[in-house]
Amino acid sequence: MSRAATAAGAADRGRGSALEFALDRGVDTYRVLSWLYAVVMVWHRLGDFHRPLVALAVVLVLGLWTVFVLLLRRRTWPLLAVELALACAGILLTRVADSPENIAAGATTLPATWAASPVMGCAVLGGWRGGLAAALVVGAADILEVGAPTEGTVYNLVLLLLIGGCLGWCVDVARRGQRALDEAMRVRAEIAERDRLARSIHDGVLQNLAFIHRRGQQLGGPSADLADLAAESERELRDLVQGRRGAGQGRSATLGAGAGTPESSAPASPAAGAAGAAAVGTGDADLGRLLAASGSARVSVAAPAQPVLLEAGRAQELALAVRAALDNVTKHAGPDAKAWVLIEDLGTDVTVTVRDDGVGCTPQRLAEAKDAGRLGVSQSICGRVADLGGTANVRSTPGRGTTVVLTVPLVAPPQREERP
Template sequence: MATTEPAPPRAANRLVERPLWQALTVYRPLTACYALALFLAEREHFARPAVAWAFYAVLLPWTLLTLPRVRAEARCTRPFLVADLLLALTGILLTPLADGAARVASGVPTLPSIWTAGAVLAWALKGGWRPAAAASVLVGVANVVQRGTPSQSTLHNVLLVCIAAIAIGYVVEVARASERTLARALEIESATRERERLARDIHDGVLQVLAMVQRRGTALGGEAAELGRLAGEQETALRALVRGGPPPAAPRPGDSGAPLDLMTLLAPLAGARTSLAGPGTPVPLAAHAARELTAAVAAALDNVARHAGEDARAWLLVEDETDAVLVTVRDDGPGIPEGRLAEAAEQGRLGVAQSIRGRLADLGGTAALLSVPGQGTEVELRLPRPPESTNDRKDSAR
């Protein structure tokens, strides 16, 4: 399948270029008026002032009517740039005819004067430093031709325009490349976060059901064993998909709503082998945060059930601090062997990496895991409270 490069950002979104285009819209009319002022101040010395009048009769309306063209990259088309540069070159080459060869040789300004630089800079903003360099060379050649011989002042002015245009064109190219890289990085980050979220949801539901069916089917034998084998194959395929494939976009339910009591949500997780201890008062959290924290605790307890053995016990401790909520999940199982978590992540088993740590990271919290072989495992989930919630609690405590 053919791959394509990401499309460059639209001109309206190019924050670096926008001020440059705005500056060009101011520069062009000001320099056109400046060129006309120079002519009016020296018109008595012109050999053929009618030629100059004819040129300015085109330059001034052209400058005003084309201002919308130089306000953004999308409107500044190549045909317009060619016509704009041809007008500047025409004005330069008409200077000896209008002003006389003797005055031109003495170093008087050309008819378009510094307006020409605006035409070159438009090429730089549109196409980068290479078109800007080409336009500068054409302007330089036209200046040498109208002078007759290359003078120091002519070469100096041409060199300044060329350097400025190339520098601006290079900056524009770097800015566009940076914005493309940033846009691509944001797309990758968004896709990665969505894949991690979906991996957590799959791990909490589908994968665990398939694993349970596989274990039960194998234990029962007969037709159930075949069902267990198929469930095992589907679990393996789904884990591979979670590890490597970009998931489709999906809405995230429960992102809004009234605060929920964390103790109420955790209560169903307690049982004969799981003890729950916490404050005697409600522990309110934002609805989404409360549900995600509860899901992380459930994932930790599921790991206890799957890896610590059927006789293992678990203890849940909820601590409602001023600026954070702390939930500790501890078990008396055999612990986690060194390197097992990294191995599980490589195999696509993302219980700790995504269902626990990933959830807390998305909420701005942390998940710390302490496990000593033979002495059980302890998972500490810490979720900071929003600043406004912390301030409210401090006020109520007073």
């Protein structure tokens, strides 16, 4: 078992323990209040008892047990079995402490409502089955205490069955909901990790394979075989990172290599690779300085006079998204296309606009590229910005260029668990 799987299992057990702990604390509150009620009832009827010392001893033992259970964090079946035995013993000792006349008249047992405490505890630990089983045991003790069941005895038994069954059923539903939530969060984490790996692969391996394919076709001869092999490897790798292994078996090698698509690849630039290596840095970084390195004769970068500071890792990720947009300009906008990068500090957000005057494309073409496994826009740009808590807007018109607007909060938004 991997470390990740072990950590996930420990987290699941921790969440399950937290749920049981919260429910047990609710039962603890009931146990204390019901014991106080039993004390009041015994004190009020102390003169009517045949053996008052027995009644006081029972209440004292139940009180000591209540304090003992409060000091424990977890409940176990042996612990609940002892508590169930104490409740039944207190009920049966009512025949010893009270007079036969009072018992025949339906007087309250010594534990009174405290006898429902082990029923509720078994319901929390064992679900509706545990709750019903404990209710039947306490009900049997009630019947033995009075000898012949009375209307009050039947009423108490029905009430115990309802408490144990309903509470246990609610606990079972809560546990199923918790498991469903844990599974949804696990799947969400796997998707996020797959998307992160997809971006890394797109920025490096896939671009290199596409470059080998294109150059091999240009050289011809024996290099064409190497180009076909690179195209096939690129297609299989794209399917793998998208989680659809084998889905593209019917596509041609040329389509797999992405020739002519809006996101065909080329080798990753050294600048992009250096930025990726520094993406895990600490402290703050000036986004303007990071993007200034992308300026050239065909790319103009405009930044505010004041530094635009972001946490270093977030700044590097945003810079990589901008460089991915500029790579698309280089590959698809045309040989004479120019690009402009505008950085705006909006106080709480930072917006980076990448605009070019190239050939552009239709929105349908971008959707087709994503379906074909092209990861440039969907992962390297939109995916990165989404992970930063921002938004990416890509607008392109044939013959009028493309505009990419990236908006990211200056401060990372707080992480929260999404309910499925």
